Amino acid sequence: MNRYFIVHAALLLLVFTLHLFSQEQMSPVTGAHDMEKVTIDKYVFETALNSADRTITFLQWVIGVFSGVITILFVIFKYRDEKSLEKNRDELKESRDNIERIRLELVDEEHKLNVMLEKLQVMTRDYESKITGIERKISNLETKSDELDKKTDNMNEINRYFSIAYNSVESGNYSEAVLYYSRIIETEPDELTLKVVLNNRGIAYQNLGKYDHALKDYQRVIDMDPNHPQSYGNRGNVYDTMGNFEKAIADYSKGIELKNDYTDAYYNRGWVYLKKQNFRAAADDFKKLLELQAGDVETMFSLAEAYLMLNEQASFVNLLVQLRRIGVEGKNETLLLMFELLQKIVSGSTVHDPAKQLKTAIEKYGKINWSITELKAWNNETAALNEQQKLLVYELLEVIGNQNLNF
Helix, strand or coil: CCHHHHHHHHHHHHHHHHHHHHHHHCCCCCCCCHHHHHHHHHHHHHHHHHHHHHHHHHHHHHHHHHHHHHHHHHHHHHHHHHHHHHHHHHHHHHHHHHHHHHHHHHHHHHHHHHHHHHHHHHHHHHHHHHHHHHHHHHHHHHHHHHHHHHHHHHHHHHHHHHHHHHHHHHCCCHHHHHHHHHHHHHCCCCHHHHHHHHHHHHHHHHHCCCHHHHHHHHHHHHHHCCCCHHHHHHHHHHHHHCCCHHHHHHHHHHHHHHCCCCHHHHHHHHHHHHHCCCHHHHHHHHHHHHHHCCCCHHHHHHHHHHHHHHCCHHHHHHHHHHHHHHCCCCHHHHHHHHHHHHHHHHHCCCCCCHHHHHHHHHHHHCCCCCCCHHHHHHHHHHCCCCHHHHHHHHHHHHHHHCCCCCC
């Protein structure tokens, strides 16, 4: 029950009692005489005083009762309020505790969010750095791709020029070969390609008799790569053609030093030694060459010539037997017959018209491509032969020199 409702009820009860009393006092009083009226008034007054006194006493009692009731109600409500207040305080404390807990949780979450934000910022910077790096790499790749496309176009053009130049060399059109090798050089190829082209153009110049141009091309390669054996070998060929045998031997020797299995250098140096009539050095180079490429027929013929000039008949004959056993064919059959006829002449054996036999072989097996310059020099200067033998050798060599004539 609401305490205000109870107080309200008590006040209404008090008002109702006063109303009853007022109704009682207002009842009419009759009398004829003044004395009686006075007596009546006095009585009424006394009665009223008594009634008032009783009423006051009653009211005091009512007030006391109500005061007690109010006091009890106050105590009850105060107790209830205190309990309610205590409960409210507990709830408030619990709420404050919850709020504090939530605040701490929020602080912790805020800290976590700040940590995450810092990590995210670091990751963002890392990603930005990585993205920048990737963009830079992509840019580099695009640049390299453009360069590769350009190089591809250049390589296609270079390959086309190479093909034309190669066919020109095969057909003996060395001027055209020089033209297309020069065009390749104008494309500014890589160093490896440039070295190959310069060497090939040098060979073409050499075949055109432009030895100075050839030497310049070979020198350019040597300047780029001092350890390029083929350039020394090719330059040695030019010096050999120009008759500068000492420089030729020096370049061949340098090429062999850089590449100890450089077969062309051994072969060419051997022939320069033959021209210088250093037959022993020539034989050594040809024997070394046979170690590198056993059974090479051309090298065996070259070594046979060296043995002939050294007058080492046993080695000379043994080599001819090996060649016959191998079974040479075509032009080499003619060349082998020439050496066999020379062996018979040098050994003093009877040989019937060797020049005619060689002519018949040329007609049957074909012309031979063999330098007889060294053999002529040997026959004229160093061969230990009598006049008849020298004459037979001369006639035989003349057949080789004149093999372009109709027999």
